[in-house]
Amino acid sequence: MPEDVAKKLIEDHFLFKKGDRFLESAGINRDWPEARGIYHNDSKTFLTWINEEDHTRIISMQMGGDIAQVFDRLCRAVNALSSKLEFQYNGHLGFLSSCPTNLGTGIRASVHIRIPLASQQPNFKEWCDQRNVQPRGIHGEHSESAGGVYDISNKQRLGISEVACIQQMYDGVKGLIEWEKSLEGK
16 A cells, blocks of 8 residues: 555544554564455445554444444444454454454444544543443543533443443433533523
């Protein structure tokens, strides 16, 4: 992949990048960039990352708030891939992954949302913890917010269904929107 194409994909949040100190300490970056890749559709609403942190990361995303459409696309893609690939599954742990936080359903449903007021509240992280959602910066785990925009995702993946993962994220985001609006009125 030409460097300019890779740089643009990274800037647009479509491609992973080298440099995460946690991946480095685990030895995941040792053969960078060989044996890694990305496949995506023309509209970049469906992507598959190969050998980033997980062996295969399947991503469905789009602008706007149509979560059902995003989830439907993901389900169709997983079913299509499952007809050709064998994903490792354990009856007790769920789907197996190189990242222990992705055991279970493996689904991390997330929304990028601008919440500059709610995120500045001293109890912001505690509020998120109580609702089983995780705030991250827009560049993924261990990154900072930019302009009050956060990546909000479900925290649980193990012991709940895929639909429950999506619902957890949805309820958390809905609550954050309500909280942000209440703070705007002050």
